Amino acid sequence: MPSAAFRESTNPMHCREFESRLNDILDDRGQPRADAQLAAHADACDPCRQLLAGQQVLFAGLKHRPLPPVSAGFAGRVVAQAAPASVVSRGSSSRMWWALATVVSTASAVLLIVSLVWQARRGNVPQPSDNLVNQTPTAPARNHRAPGSGLALSQGDWLIEAPRLPSRIRGGYRGTIDNLAVALPETVQRAGEHIAPGIRPIRISFGVLLDALWRTFPGSHDDERPTRTSYHALHLGQIA
Amino acid sequence: MSGTGPTNPQSRSHSDGGLRNDLQTLVGQCLTGDQVAMLALVERFRGQVFGLCYRMLGQRQDAEDAAQETFVRVLKNLHRWDQARDFEPWLFAIAGNRCRTALSARKRRPMSEAVLDIIPDKEPDHRPAQQLAEEVQLALATLRDEYRQAFVLFHEQELSYADIAAAMEVPLGTIKTWVHRARRELIEYLRKRGAIPEQIPLTALRDNL
Numbered sequence: 001m002p003s004a005a006f007r008e009s010t011n012p013m014h015c016r017e018f019e020s021r022l023n024d025i026l027d028d029r030g031q032p033r034a035d036a037q038l039a040a041h042a043d044a045c046d047p048c049r050q051l052l053a054g055q056q057v058l059f060a061g062l063k064h065r066p067l068p069p070v071s072a073g074f075a076g077r078v079v080a081q082a083a084p085a086s087v088v089s090r091g092s093s094s095r096m097w098w099a100l101a102t103v104v105s106t107a108s109a110v111l112l113i114v115s116l117v118w119q120a121r122r123g124n125v126p127q128p129s130d131n132l133v134n135q136t137p138t139a140p141a142r143n144h145r146a147p148g149s150g151l152a153l154s155q156g157d158w159l160i161e162a163p164r165l166p167s168r169i170r171g172g173y174r175g176t177i178d179n180l181a182v183a184l185p186e187t188v189q190r191a192g193e194h195i196a197p198g199i200r201p202i203r204i205s206f207g208v209l210l211d212a213l214w215r216t217f218p219g220s221h222d223d224e225r226p227t228r229t230s231y232h233a234l235h236l237g238q239i240a
Numbered sequence: 241m242s243g244t245g246p247t248n249p250q251s252r253s254h255s256d257g258g259l260r261n262d263l264q265t266l267v268g269q270c271l272t273g274d275q276v277a278m279l280a281l282v283e284r285f286r287g288q289v290f291g292l293c294y295r296m297l298g299q300r301q302d303a304e305d306a307a308q309e310t311f312v313r314v315l316k317n318l319h320r321w322d323q324a325r326d327f328e329p330w331l332f333a334i335a336g337n338r339c340r341t342a343l344s345a346r347k348r349r350p351m352s353e354a355v356l357d358i359i360p361d362k363e364p365d366h367r368p369a370q371q372l373a374e375e376v377q378l379a380l381a382t383l384r385d386e387y388r389q390a391f392v393l394f395h396e397q398e399l400s401y402a403d404i405a406a407a408m409e410v411p412l413g414t415i416k417t418w419v420h421r422a423r424r425e426l427i428e429y430l431r432k433r434g435a436i437p438e439q440i441p442l443t444a445l446r447d448n449l
Contacts, residue, residue: 023420027401054427054436061376061430062395064369068300070290070307075282078308082315083275 013041018048022055113213263327270318282311288328288397289335295392296339298381302346306338313338328399329406336389336408343385372435379429383422390415391422 013021018041025032032038032052042049266284269277289310294303313334321330380388386408393404394415401419405412430436 023423026423027416027419029398050431050436050438051427054431055423057372057430057436058376058423058426059395060369061372061435065373065377066370067287067291067294070286070304074286074304074308075279075311078282078311078315079275079278081308082312083273083278 013037015041015045015048018042018045019051022051026055264323267318267321267323267327270315278315281315285328285331286311289331292332292335292389292392292397293339295377295380295396296336296385296389297342297346298377302342306335306342310335310338325406326403329403332393332397332399332403332407333409339389340385375430375433375435376426379426379433382429383425386410387418387422387425390418391426394419 018038021035021038022032025035025038032055038052042052266277266281270281286307290303290307293306293310294300297303297306310331314331321327380391383391389408390404393399393407394401399407401412401415405415408415427436
């Protein structure tokens with residue numbers, strides 16, 4: 001048998017080329033036996049012949065490898081697991097946006113109402129200046145801070161030091177709400193009669209709702225209610 | 241097929257127009273929630289996905305779990321499949337990820353739980369086809385995960401290098417290198433196990449090649 005040096009020098013193909021060519025043929029899913037150069041080199045080179053035999057054994061083993069069957073009902077289990085979720089996920093996307101929009105709009109409305117109510121109620125709070133005028137000389141000073149705390153303020157301090165709008169502007173807020181309560185239903189009523197007479201029940205419901213809302217304002221009294229010319233003619237019987 | 245792969249007349253043509261249109265129709269029906277179409281889609285690719293998972297994991301139950309997870313993910317994410325691309329690379333990418341996740345979980349488990357279906361003999365005495373197949377399966381289990389996945393996708397699923405590169409999200413040249421190294425390491429393992437005879441008559445080799 002020729003030595004390795006002899007083989008490298010006399011064979012037209014070197015061992016490195018042999019493996020490279022073998023890989024190229026296998027990459028193209030070809031048959032190595034169809035290549036005369038490979039056969040000639042393997043004839044004279046034991047390691048390369050072993051490599052060739054090795055790939056032959058490997059592919060014979062690959063061909064005969066058993067694949068166990070998938071258990072019965074596999075596809076059904078997959079669909080049962082995936083189908084409801086896939087339908088729900090598509091449907092839930094639009095529902096999620098609707099829910100988000102509802103939450104945001106509700107929160108905005110609540111915030112608006114709370115801020116309006118708060119501003120309106122502030123108009124009823126006694127003025128600090130009035131309190132100071134009526135204070136007795138022995139009353140403790142309410143604007144001093146707690147010892148050891150530069151920022152802590154008592155409740156009384158807040159009543160005095162909380163920022164307030166001038167009473168003229170606060171009165172303006174109150175007036176705005178009153179005007180809104182009067183003008184809005186009338187505007188809606190006029191628009192409804194001219195544009196869409198069919199929305200009358202909705203309009204009446206809206207009016208009743210606004211009226212109920214006004215009654216539930218903390219601190220509101222019947223005698224403070226603005227004149228609601230359009231409401232006086234309405235009562236719940238009209239809704240039906 | 242996406243163009244950059246080697247000339248490969250014997251490989252399956254995944255870009256066949258008719259099959260592709262059928263598949264797109266099937267996927268469209270699945271997207272409308274048609275459960276019959278979903279069943280058809282799973283049945284169509286069940287063998288390939290389970291085959292890959294079984295070769296990767298070596299255990300039937302693990303392979304079935306991974307295949308099931310793969311199809312559930314595929315069905316839930318069908319709307320994300322780019323229909324301008326082949327379906328199989330996308331499918332095998334998901335299957336490969338599931339297998340790698342299962343392998344990672346197995347590595348964290350105690351060794352006694354992670355047993356392959358095939359237990360190797362100390363010294364194989366003869367080489368009928370069944371035993372040879374078991375030796376090859378054991379040899380595959382010794383490979384690095386990415387070598388094994390690339391090798392199985394190329395030689396068993398018969399995907400092109402380009403499709404495997406797309407599925408595994410690595411360059412095509414890297415896939416070639418992995419497949420070549422996998423072949424060499426498998427042959428080396430078989431040689432050490434005595435599955436390849438030391439002295440081979442050339443005539444026998446030529447007859448069998």
